[in-house]
Amino acid sequence: MVSKQLGTNEALTSFPDQSGHFGPYGGRFVSETLMAALDELTLSYDGLKTDPEFLAELGSDLEHYVGRASPLYLAQRLTDHAGGAKIWLKREDLNHTGAHKINNCIGQALLARHMGKPRIIAETGAGQHGVASATVAARFGLKCTVYMGSEDIQRQSLNVYRMKLLGAEVVPVTSGSRTLKDALNEAMRDWVTNVDDTHYIIGTVAGPHPYPMIVRDLQSVIGREARAQFARQHGGLPDAVMACVGGGSNAMGIFYPFLEDESVRLIGVEAAGDGIMTGRHAAPLTDGIVGVLHGNRTYLMQDQAGLISETHSVSAGLDYPGVGPEHAWLKDIERAEYVAVTDEEALGAFRQLNLLEGILPALESSHALAHAVEFAATLRKDQNIIVNLSGRGDKDIPTMAKIDGISIG
Amino acid sequence: MGRLTSTINAVQSRAQKSLVAYIVAGDPHPDQTVDLMHTLVAEGVDIIELGVPFTDPEAEGPVIQLAHERALVHQVTLLKVLEMVTAFRLEDATTPVVLMGYLNPIEAMGYEAFAEQASLSGVDGLITVNLPPEEAGPLAIALQTKGIDPIYLLAPTTTDARAAAVCRASRGFVYYVSLKGTTGSGGLDIKAVCERVAHLKAQTSLPLFVGFGIKDGATAAPIAKVADGVVVGSAIVTLMGEFQASPQALKSAVIELVRDIRTALNASNP
Numbered sequence: 001m002v003s004k005q006l007g008t009n010e011a012l013t014s015f016p017d018q019s020g021h022f023g024p025y026g027g028r029f030v031s032e033t034l035m036a037a038l039d040e041l042t043l044s045y046d047g048l049k050t051d052p053e054f055l056a057e058l059g060s061d062l063e064h065y066v067g068r069a070s071p072l073y074l075a076q077r078l079t080d081h082a083g084g085a086k087i088w089l090k091r092e093d094l095n096h097t098g099a100h101k102i103n104n105c106i107g108q109a110l111l112a113r114h115m116g117k118p119r120i121i122a123e124t125g126a127g128q129h130g131v132a133s134a135t136v137a138a139r140f141g142l143k144c145t146v147y148m149g150s151e152d153i154q155r156q157s158l159n160v161y162r163m164k165l166l167g168a169e170v171v172p173v174t175s176g177s178r179t180l181k182d183a184l185n186e187a188m189r190d191w192v193t194n195v196d197d198t199h200y201i202i203g204t205v206a207g208p209h210p211y212p213m214i215v216r217d218l219q220s221v222i223g224r225e226a227r228a229q230f231a232r233q234h235g236g237l238p239d240a241v242m243a244c245v246g247g248g249s250n251a252m253g254i255f256y257p258f259l260e261d262e263s264v265r266l267i268g269v270e271a272a273g274d275g276i277m278t279g280r281h282a283a284p285l286t287d288g289i290v291g292v293l294h295g296n297r298t299y300l301m302q303d304q305a306g307l308i309s310e311t312h313s314v315s316a317g318l319d320y321p322g323v324g325p326e327h328a329w330l331k332d333i334e335r336a337e338y339v340a341v342t343d344e345e346a347l348g349a350f351r352q353l354n355l356l357e358g359i360l361p362a363l364e365s366s367h368a369l370a371h372a373v374e375f376a377a378t379l380r381k382d383q384n385i386i387v388n389l390s391g392r393g394d395k396d397i398p399t400m401a402k403i404d405g406i407s408i409g
Numbered sequence: 410m411g412r413l414t415s416t417i418n419a420v421q422s423r424a425q426k427s428l429v430a431y432i433v434a435g436d437p438h439p440d441q442t443v444d445l446m447h448t449l450v451a452e453g454v455d456i457i458e459l460g461v462p463f464t465d466p467e468a469e470g471p472v473i474q475l476a477h478e479r480a481l482v483h484q485v486t487l488l489k490v491l492e493m494v495t496a497f498r499l500e501d502a503t504t505p506v507v508l509m510g511y512l513n514p515i516e517a518m519g520y521e522a523f524a525e526q527a528s529l530s531g532v533d534g535l536i537t538v539n540l541p542p543e544e545a546g547p548l549a550i551a552l553q554t555k556g557i558d559p560i561y562l563l564a565p566t567t568t569d570a571r572a573a574a575v576c577r578a579s580r581g582f583v584y585y586v587s588l589k590g591t592t593g594s595g596g597l598d599i600k601a602v603c604e605r606v607a608h609l610k611a612q613t614s615l616p617l618f619v620g621f622g623i624k625d626g627a628t629a630a631p632i633a634k635v636a637d638g639v640v641v642g643s644a645i646v647t648l649m650g651e652f653q654a655s656p657q658a659l660k661s662a663v664i665e666l667v668r669d670i671r672t673a674l675n676a677s678n679p
């Protein structure tokens with residue numbers, strides 16, 4: 001199997017190790033104050049992840065509140081247009097709140113409740129994770145504070161208002177580059193201060209152990225469903241599975257159940273922004289250096305002195321200088337491949353899916369779509385690609401209208 | 410014995426408590442840092458803690474975050490910080506200098522290269538805020554080969570079992586973070602801190618220093634009664650922000666603050 005390539009008998013799905021490492025990546029690089037909270041979280045999660053009652057509660061909410069299972073849809077007109085492999089879309093855009101982020105938030109809100117923490121905090125870039133966090137806070141009667149870079153508050157005003165409607169407090173972050181990474185810093189500061197009554201819901205497979213593991217486990221419902229749906233609707237396994245990579249949660253969620261399926265190519269698509277050569281991008285796996293940020297060791301966008309670089313992507317959800325440590329490891333052991341797609345290519349795919357399938361994708365997901373169309377053309381017509389359509393694009397309409405010079409006041 | 414331990418011992422043998430002053434290298438301007446370090450020493454600071462500017466200082470409150478940003482405007486990288494220590498050492502061969510920062514710039518330089526250059530510059534200790542002992546093995550080895558003391562933090566949330574491990578890994582002194590929060594947070598519960606410090610001191614033979622939330626003589630004195638030393642950071646750094654336009658006014662304000670704290674420390678430990 002795949003694990004043999006590693007020269008070990010450990011299954012790829014058995015990671016991280018006890019101390020939270022995926023090979024040299026991951027771990028726990030936080031200030032001392034948080035170590036106890038991370039230990040507590042690890043312990044609670046270890047107990048709950050096999051607890052039938054917890055799993056029943058989670059499963060019930062995923063079905064009746066989120067609306068799972070999300071469909072696996074054969075995009076025939078997009079397939080015809082690409083002229084190669086069949087393109088299947090895993091419709092996370094149809095989830096309650098419009099993206100995959102809610103899968104993680106439901107699980108972590110239940111965790112918070114089990115740990116007796118009445119307050120949750122979250123960071124957000126595009127606002128999708130903030131909205132999902134505010135939503136589960138309302139659903140479970142928890143207090144919620146969301147940190148958001150003041151730049152992103154400008155870009156995503158719709159989601160800011162939505163979070164407020166959901167009863168969350170939205171705190172603008174004006175330090176550093178005023179985007180997602182700074183919101184994460186500020187959420188960590190809140191957590192250090194209020195660690196007794198607060199659970200921090202990190203929105204992606206990054207952060208210190210056990211977060212990359214917890215978020216992956218909670219998101220892997222995407223891959224489990226997709227694998228079973230594909231077997232039922234088509235038979236066998238797809239030839240490739242593809243997803244956009246910001247922090248990497250929707251990608252890990254769909255990759256994880258396929259890790260041991262050696263024949264399935266796993267392809268993550270990063271944001272190339274203005275183009276990798278320009279340096280104005282958000283593609284650490286494509287063009288980054290290993291380092292330590294936000295609690296884990298991984299690939300980062302940084303300069304030679306180890307200072308974190310400002311990133312650029314048209315999609316706020318991919319505009320992050322790091323990436324989950326499991327992706328760093330899957331890249332190094334060559335179990336997954338990573339490519340990058342520019343703003344322009346993603347915008348093209350965004351328009352194309354509207355016109356060809358009547359589906360409005362998130363700009364984040366449009367990165368995966370852009371690569372899928374190009375990649376499908378290199379495969380045979382009897383081959384199959386599953387693309388994780390991680391979210392819907394309603395939140396991006398103002399951005400698109402602005403690009404098109406249209407005022408939608 | 411390193412410069413850090415011999416200095417702390419000397420302070421103890423005078424029946425005094427160590428005063429540690431934290432500033433961010435390059436704040437408010439790189440040209441002022443070395444001079445400010447000498448000023449601090451002249452006013453009775455025993456150990457200088459020099460912050461290494463980082464783009465993402467996740468454990469800092471707003472005051473020190475801004476200091477990092479002010480320094481980064483002038484491209485104060487880790488290499489530049491080491492040059493400042495070298496310059497400081499031209500005139501001061503005795504005062505220990507401890508760097509405090511985040512791991513990534515050190516990773517970028519490489520552990521061995523950092524330890525080598527830091528030791529040549531005259532650095533005595535290193536506090537890496539986001540590096541608990543569990544992840545610190547390789548760096549600690551590189552540091553100790555070059556005679557630099559790795560200093561780890563204890564927090565109010567640290568269990569006794571962890572505290573023992575943290576103390577075992579530390580050299581020079583152990584740093585107790587006196588409150589749950591970022592640097593510069595207010596509302597220090599002095600009685601609770603003193604109880605906790607007494608409890609921790611019973612578990613280690615290393616000197617125990619207390620920082621976070623100590624802002625003047627009045628907060629420093631009661632804590633120094635139980636701890637071996639106090640660290641003052643945000644209170645000094647606040648002045649850097651306030652008087653960034655006037656180096657002379659800044660120096661006077663720093664002198665006034667440090668004198669107040671030194672006097673209070675000496676008075677409470679006659």
Ligand SMILES: Cc1ncc(COP(=O)(O)O)c(C=O)c1O
Pocket residue numbers: 099100125126127128129203204205244245246247248249250251316317318362364365390391392
């Ligand atoms: C729809 C959508 N897809 C993808 C992402 C990127 O996150 P991740 O890489 O963790 O899936 C976001 C983040 O906001 C998002 O909203």
